[in-house]
Amino acid sequence: DDEINQKNIRLVFENDENLPLAQVPQTGLYRILDNLTRNAIHASNNGGHIIVRVGVHGSKPSVLVIDNGKGIPDSIKSRIFDFDFSSKPGRGTGIGLGIVKNQCAFFGAEISFKSQEGLGSEFLVTFEPVARSKVV
Numbered sequence: 001d002d003e004i005n006q007k008n009i010r011l012v013f014e015n016d017e018n019l020p021l022a023q024v025p026q027t028g029l030y031r032i033l034d035n036l037t038r039n040a041i042h043a044s045n046n047g048g049h050i051i052v053r054v055g056v057h058g059s060k061p062s063v064l065v066i067d068n069g070k071g072i073p074d075s076i077k078s079r080i081f082d083f084d085f086s087s088k089p090g091r092g093t094g095i096g097l098g099i100v101k102n103q104c105a106f107f108g109a110e111i112s113f114k115s116q117e118g119l120g121s122e123f124l125v126t127f128e129p130v131a132r133s134k135v136v
Helices: 002-007 026-043 074-079 094-106
Strands: 009-017 047-057 059-069 108-117 120-126
Touching: 002 026, 026 047, 026 059, 026 094, 026 120, 094 108, 094 120
Parallel strands: 009 047
Antiparallel strands: 047 059, 059 120, 108 120
């Protein structure tokens, strides 16, 4: 990605071993990861870092995207998942996090976030695990 190179962002992927299967198709997972990662890239400063961690939260498969970017001001936290809302006037469409929320709702996943202005953000998506049938 050009913006990662221009900003000299360090992008790290981590995953736990023995992950349970998530109840989400590949295209849904791609949309969620793509939009969360792009938002982290846009929020990152030069020389920043982003961690994308695939793992388990509780007993559920999860994706965690962490950045050390600008963070989200308290005044807009309640609106970040609204379609057509953007904290970056003149840049982007403002639909990225709306798509993520929509995809999560469609596939029965939950999304939460923590953010502190000036320090960065963490977005956690937890998926329902695939029910394993008994082998006969």
